[in-house]
Amino acid sequence: MTRVHPNTAAPFADLPSLPACCGATREGGVAVLTVWRKSLLFSCHGFTVFDAEGNLVFRVDIYGSGSAGELVLMDAAGKPLLTARRKKLSLGETWLIYNGEDADNPLYSVKRHVSLLHCKGLAHVTPLRGGSGSAGYAVEGSYSRRSCTVYDERRRAVAEIQRKQAVGGVAFGDDVFRLVVQSDLNTCLAMAIVIVLDQMPELASLPLRMTLSITDLARVLLLSILGGEICEIEALGDMGSSDFSWKLADHPKLPKGKTVAVVVLDGWGEADPDQYNCIHVAQTPTMDSLKKGAPERWRLVRAHGKAVGLPTEDDMGNSEVGHNALGAGRIFAQGAKLVDLALASGKIFEGEGFKYIKECFDKGTLHLIGLLSDGGVHSRLDQLQLLLKGCSENGAKRIRVHILTDGRDVLDGSSVGFVETLENDLAKLREKGIDAQIASGGGRMYVTMDRYENDWGVVKRGWDAQVLGEAPHKFRSAVEAVKKLREDPKANDQYLPPFVIVDESGKAVGQIVDGDAVVTFNFRADRMVMIAKALEYADFDKFDRVRVPKIRYAGMLQYDGELKLPNRYLVSPPEIDRTSGEYLVHNGIRTFACSETVKFGHVTFFWNGNRSGYFNPSMEEYVEIPSDSGITFNVQPKMKALEIAEKARDAILSRKFHQVRVNLPNGDMVGHTGDIEATVVGCKAADEAVKIILDAIEQVGGIYVVTADHGNAEDMVKRNKTGQPLLDKAGKIQILTSHTLQPVPIAIGGPGLASGVRFRKDVPDGGLANVAATVMNLHGFEAPTDYEPTLVEVVDN
Numbered sequence: 001m002t003r004v005h006p007n008t009a010a011p012f013a014d015l016p017s018l019p020a021c022c023g024a025t026r027e028g029g030v031a032v033l034t035v036w037r038k039s040l041l042f043s044c045h046g047f048t049v050f051d052a053e054g055n056l057v058f059r060v061d062i063y064g065s066g067s068a069g070e071l072v073l074m075d076a077a078g079k080p081l082l083t084a085r086r087k088k089l090s091l092g093e094t095w096l097i098y099n100g101e102d103a104d105n106p107l108y109s110v111k112r113h114v115s116l117l118h119c120k121g122l123a124h125v126t127p128l129r130g131g132s133g134s135a136g137y138a139v140e141g142s143y144s145r146r147s148c149t150v151y152d153e154r155r156r157a158v159a160e161i162q163r164k165q166a167v168g169g170v171a172f173g174d175d176v177f178r179l180v181v182q183s184d185l186n187t188c189l190a191m192a193i194v195i196v197l198d199q200m201p202e203l204a205s206l207p208l209r210m211t212l213s214i215t216d217l218a219r220v221l222l223l224s225i226l227g228g229e230i231c232e233i234e235a236l237g238d239m240g241s242s243d244f245s246w247k248l249a250d251h252p253k254l255p256k257g258k259t260v261a262v263v264v265l266d267g268w269g270e271a272d273p274d275q276y277n278c279i280h281v282a283q284t285p286t287m288d289s290l291k292k293g294a295p296e297r298w299r300l301v302r303a304h305g306k307a308v309g310l311p312t313e314d315d316m317g318n319s320e321v322g323h324n325a326l327g328a329g330r331i332f333a334q335g336a337k338l339v340d341l342a343l344a345s346g347k348i349f350e351g352e353g354f355k356y357i358k359e360c361f362d363k364g365t366l367h368l369i370g371l372l373s374d375g376g377v378h379s380r381l382d383q384l385q386l387l388l389k390g391c392s393e394n395g396a397k398r399i400r401v402h403i404l405t406d407g408r409d410v411l412d413g414s415s416v417g418f419v420e421t422l423e424n425d426l427a428k429l430r431e432k433g434i435d436a437q438i439a440s441g442g443g444r445m446y447v448t449m450d451r452y453e454n455d456w457g458v459v460k461r462g463w464d465a466q467v468l469g470e471a472p473h474k475f476r477s478a479v480e481a482v483k484k485l486r487e488d489p490k491a492n493d494q495y496l497p498p499f500v501i502v503d504e505s506g507k508a509v510g511q512i513v514d515g516d517a518v519v520t521f522n523f524r525a526d527r528m529v530m531i532a533k534a535l536e537y538a539d540f541d542k543f544d545r546v547r548v549p550k551i552r553y554a555g556m557l558q559y560d561g562e563l564k565l566p567n568r569y570l571v572s573p574p575e576i577d578r579t580s581g582e583y584l585v586h587n588g589i590r591t592f593a594c595s596e597t598v599k600f601g602h603v604t605f606f607w608n609g610n611r612s613g614y615f616n617p618s619m620e621e622y623v624e625i626p627s628d629s630g631i632t633f634n635v636q637p638k639m640k641a642l643e644i645a646e647k648a649r650d651a652i653l654s655r656k657f658h659q660v661r662v663n664l665p666n667g668d669m670v671g672h673t674g675d676i677e678a679t680v681v682g683c684k685a686a687d688e689a690v691k692i693i694l695d696a697i698e699q700v701g702g703i704y705v706v707t708a709d710h711g712n713a714e715d716m717v718k719r720n721k722t723g724q725p726l727l728d729k730a731g732k733i734q735i736l737t738s739h740t741l742q743p744v745p746i747a748i749g750g751p752g753l754a755s756g757v758r759f760r761k762d763v764p765d766g767g768l769a770n771v772a773a774t775v776m777n778l779h780g781f782e783a784p785t786d787y788e789p790t791l792v793e794v795v796d797n
Ligand SMILES: O=C(O)[C@H](O)COP(=O)(O)O
Pocket: 266, 267, 317, 318, 319, 320, 377, 378, 408, 409, 527, 668, 672
């Protein structure tokens, strides 16, 4: 839609302005929003609206089912912007739009068009306050088909509701569509018009979709009922079914049938070369040749912050969000962001999950178990603080926090500060009469936070301390515990042994017992699934739980959507649907995925949108190579890179699979140990593994895509603003064990790659989410239209 006139007046004097994060998209005059007809909240329906950069800009949460008489349009933080209320006792359907949550003095009325003569009219929007800037609007077209236009009084098109266009038979449901708003219309008002249209039952999608299969006689009856939609019904009759289809369109230029190897180097970012860049220091001839050999087929992509659905550009990437984006081809607001929103709006305390645990607040203790840091990968301290506040305000009288110290997503040694902060918060709660204490603790890699069932002993240590109140170390305070345990020269935050806090009689202050509530406050799934199973499953044989208390348990999120684990949770997880893996399987692509245990779920579970299991077992084979357990990976920095590469090689040479997908963990897993020498060895091993896979691709005439999920090994020191390594108080370099904000490389090639394929220049900000469409193209398919654009183009030679 082209812009007709510049914005001359100041027409929105009484309306809230567009939320700040949406402002950027206003440049050039147009706001392009993606409207998702779904609430972020569990058990609600409503709307979630994103701007062109994937920022959440509006929400509507409607509790209960059916149509609502009042809807509140909120900004991302839950602040009410406009309220739409159905006008009672009105002839025809009329809604009134109020500023914020005002109860009187409405700004606009939206009245459904009733005339049978003008078949395109849907609604009239009439200003109720007068004044120089007030303008009326007419809405025409078909909301049910997601095709309508808002005209101002000079018949200028000021907004459009548009379908997400389908390609090659792939059509999307009615629940995701575009709202394009010119600068001549206030975007909040435009969105309010959408939610009102949606509440007018005759205009919404469901009844009209039914018309596709009814007889002409029934159509005539409907025509008289639906008035303004007459023309649309006729059109719908010609359209055929708009039902969703998995079928992908053929790529116009790229052939099918090639074997495509997708290699993800975990923790492999691109940074300036220096002695702390382990990838630079290591011998990596294969990766070097990809970079230098074909400049049109090597580039960088964004792997952190908003590009992967994290709250801010200061959030480093991680494997969960990285593999989600790689597999799903779209950017989903991730756990960290969803929890932020739920806490900011207070909705977390109104949901079913919270109500469930709250039942215990009267007589039982609330136990909060999770990672204590501000790393933002698995959890965040500020979220724990808000949770504590909200729980205490909602009636929790006795709270016990079971902490897991970090030193992996944050600096080693920072645990002391985090524990002190938490102790202060709990002391303040105690001043308010709430019995709140830290009850137990331990290092995350040694206590509780194992993943993919690599070592149940880790979870058992946590169970013993948290549930049974038993641990080899007992202290009167957590600050004392962490300080004392760190005195061992070999100690670090990640691997602190388990401890319990005891009272003056030596009794643990916070065992979990019958009648208690438990919340695991990490939002990220992989390292919470095992403890969730121990807490939730009646049938459980991974270790002897000794005593299984009858508790009410909720996760911060649901950690596994397929297993529905845990059953109760405080915030709905991102619903990552229609992943590239699922599409490709439906389109005949046979897939092999492999990694070693510690990263196995990354190329399966995370890749498939946090879904365990196969889409179609006859089309897929997932192979897990057992990781070493009970060691830190600097001891065996080569890890299982060779074994993974050999499995991939065999899968490629077998010619049974179209896609062979692997994760090579070394850069990340060894990088997290902070051992620079070992990380260099790990990077070399990963590079050798890439070579084995590329050689196999060469033999079968296939294609390779080599990329990474986030940075880590390319920078092993904390730096100041000018990029110089930071020294600690003792004058020692501060080692960085965490991920980074760096972009990651992506390289394509192989004998099967058509000669004109190269990276486009017009996607300069491409991120990991652009990789899925790219891979679909290389398999010979177009990607769905709502996927992030492909990174490749085909030029005629
Ligand atoms: O869980 C971990 O090991 C780290 O916190 C994050 O690492 P990953 O995102 O690479 O898995």
